[in-house]
Amino acid sequence: MSAATPAVRPLVVLVGPMGAGKTTVGRMLAQAAGVGFRDTDADVETRAGKPVSEIFVDDGEAAFRELERDAVVTALGEHDGVLALGGGAVMTPAIRDALADHRVVFLQVGLADAVKRVGMGTGRPLLLGNVRARVKQLLDERTPVYESVATHVVDTDGRDAADVAALVRELLEEKR
Ligand SMILES: Nc1ncnc2c1ncn2[C@@H]1O[C@H](COP(=O)(O)OP(=O)(O)OP(=O)(O)O)[C@@H](O)[C@H]1O
Ligand SMILES: O=C(O)C1=C[C@@H](O)[C@@H](O)[C@H](O)C1
C-alpha cells in the first residue's frame, strides 16, 4: 500500500480589491513566516509573456479571466506558502468553488484608502477613466463576494502594510 501524499495547499490565500495590499502584505507575510510567496497576476503575466494591462488590451478581459482561472486552480494545488489572487479573481465561479476549503483572508479596504493606494497608475486596466468612480463600483459589486469566500476578514484602512501582515500572521497562529 502506498502512503497517501498529503495535498499541497497554501498556508493562506489573500483576496480583496485592488489596493487592498494582497501583493505587498502577502510578500511581507511570507517573508515573516519563512514560506514562499506567489501571486496569480504574476503567474498569468509569465504564462502570457506580457503585463496584465496588455492582455486586457490585446486579448480582452474574458481571455484574462480564463488565464486567471487556470493560474489560481494550479497554484491552489501546488503552492504551500502565501498566495495572493488578483482583485477580480473571486468573480469567476470556478475560482470561488476552488477556494471552498482553503483558508482565505479578505483584506478589506474602503474607498478613500483604496483610491489613495492605487493612485493614477496605468497598470490596472479596470481603473482607466474615473478612478474613484470605478473603485466605488467595483467595491459595491464585489464586497459581498469577497465576504462569501473569506474565512477571515482583516480591515486594512489606516494601517500600514507591515501592520496588516502582522495581523494576518496573528490570525494564522491562533488557528493552529
Ligand atoms: N496597508 C497599506 N497601507 C498603505 N499602502 C499600502 C498598504 N498596502 C498596500 N499599500 C500600497 O498600495 C499599493 C497597492 O498595493 P498592492 O499592489 O499590494 O495591492 P493589491 O491588493 O495586490 O492590488 P491588485 O489587486 O491590483 O493586485 C502599493 O503601492 C502598496 O505599496
Ligand atoms: O480587480 C480586478 O479585476 C483586477 C485586479 C488586478 O489584480 C488584476 O488581476 C487585473 O488588473 C484585474
Ligand SMILES: [Mg+2]
Ligand atoms: Mg496584487
